[in-house]
Amino acid sequence: MKPSKVSKSSSHVRNRTRTVKMTSTAHGLTSQAGLIPVVKYLDRIGFEKTVKQSVPHRRGENADHHLSDVVLLTLVGMMGGATSMAKVTTVWADSVLRKVAGWIKIPVETTILRIFKEVSDRQISQFETLTHTLRGQHWRRLLRSGKSKTGxxxxxxxxxxxxxxxxxxxxxxxxxxxxxxxxxxxxxxxxxxxxxxxxxxxxxxxxxxxxxxxxxxxxxxxxxxxxxxxxxxxxxxxxxxxxxxxxxxxxxxxxxxxxxxxxLKNLNALLAKQAWTAIQGRPGWEQSEFQYRCGGWSRSRQFVAVRIKQPKGDGKK
Known part of the structure; x- marks a missing residue:
């Protein structure tokens, strides 16, 4: 599969693609076709914009790549099976994937690592919040589309x-x-x-x-x-x-x-004191429900136990 048309912009790092049409031909084939829907989905939900808003991070005026860029590249790379930053760049070495995503220039491994090393403890906490923000947005989209009521x-x-x-x-x-x-x-x-x-x-x-x-x-x-x-x-x-x-x-x-x-250390002794009833439809199984207060607890809580009758041994150890 290869893109038949890619829109152009003045950026020397990214081409912001508006519409990309895919065709099946004998030329320009890619081994990363499975990542194309991922890239298009992240673009559709405004992933990079959300990262920038949730985790502010400034770099020099002349910097080609920013934190939101390397987060996107790493995320897609990991979905493509990358287990290291070197392998992330290998995934993005695919020319078709880069064209679909609009990338002209991919950062090298050392650049990605350098940007991640700039992340502060505060920004790490912001990344945690980011995951919850993205999930909430996803749940709301599914609810509006009628596909899920999870949220x-x-x-x-x-x-x-x-x-x-x-x-x-x-x-x-x-x-x-x-x-x-x-x-x-x-x-x-x-x-x-x-x-x-x-x-x-x-x-x-x-x-x-x-x-x-x-x-x-x-x-x-x-x-x-x-x-x-x-x-x-x-x-x-x-x-x-x-x-x-x-x-x-x-x-x-x-x-x-x-x-x-x-x-509990005394669990066997505790269970031996309880009343057991047979479980309907499960021969050999019994259950017990009781209240018990462990040391240090402010009150007792409900315990539920099940047991099964084991066949007698044949005398072997």
Whole structure:
């Protein structure tokens, strides 16, 4: 596929394309055709303009490229499979992709890295806000088009989890911590929140590798809720690493729900005391619901447990 017409402007870095028609011919083929809809979508929603408004960043008068440029280039490059800045520039080496996006001059790897190094802590926070701004705009467009009512639904399930990202060498911010795939290796331990309905990543915090699963989860949740519609009630869902009294207390006071796997030292003894009932239609399965107050809690909370009868062993260890 190749563009049959590209509009021209006086810029020596960008051609602001208005209309690009695609034709299938034997010449000018591209391996990056899958990124063309991405580029056109980002242009249609005014992505670069939103970046400039949300994350102000000044460069010299003679600078060819700006922060909004390298953010766009990196985003599209990552969608094209790039795992480094060098590979981002490789993706954009495709002449057809550049013409469709209106780029005349692509910055080299060192320029991209230099611009990103100019980003301040304040601007990093602004980038976090930017992701929420873009998501809100997207939800409103879907609502107006009648394609989705995600943004106005009163209840949404939110899955929160952490992941381990192993690094090579002594990368800044990395540390030795829980690493099931490569024990003893340095890593990062980011925390993420997903919208269960759409699989969107609602929020992500970058953390060092020795951070415990629930480190900062209350502040993480506060920030998440601050950027979700006020009328939306969430059901926080997480594994046992998030069985933390402060988090449960916070969600209770804000009127939100939660479904979190329990982690207690005396759990087996506690379950042995409960009344169990058979689960209809599930032979061998039983369930129990009860109230319990852990030490340090201000009140008791509801616990739900299930168990299955295991077949007797054959005497082998």
């Amino acid at each position: 106005i639904q009163s209840v949404q399930w939110v899955d929160v989890d952490s992941t381990v990202d192993t690094v090579c060498g002594r990368q800044e911010g990395s540390a030795k911590g829980f690493n099931p795939k490569k024990k003893g290796a340095r890593s990062y331990h980011p925390q993420l929140a997903f919208l269960a309905e759409t699989k969107e990543i609602l929020q992500a915090w970058f953390r060092t590798g020795n951070a415990f699963t629930s480190n900062g989860v209350v502040e993480f949740t506060k920030q998440l809720l601050a950027h979700l519609p006020n009328r939306m009630r969430i059901i926080f869902r997480g594994d046992s690493g998030y069985f933390v009294g402060d988090l449960l207390e916070f969600l209770d006071t804000r009127g939100h729900g939660y479904l979190i796997k329990v982690k």
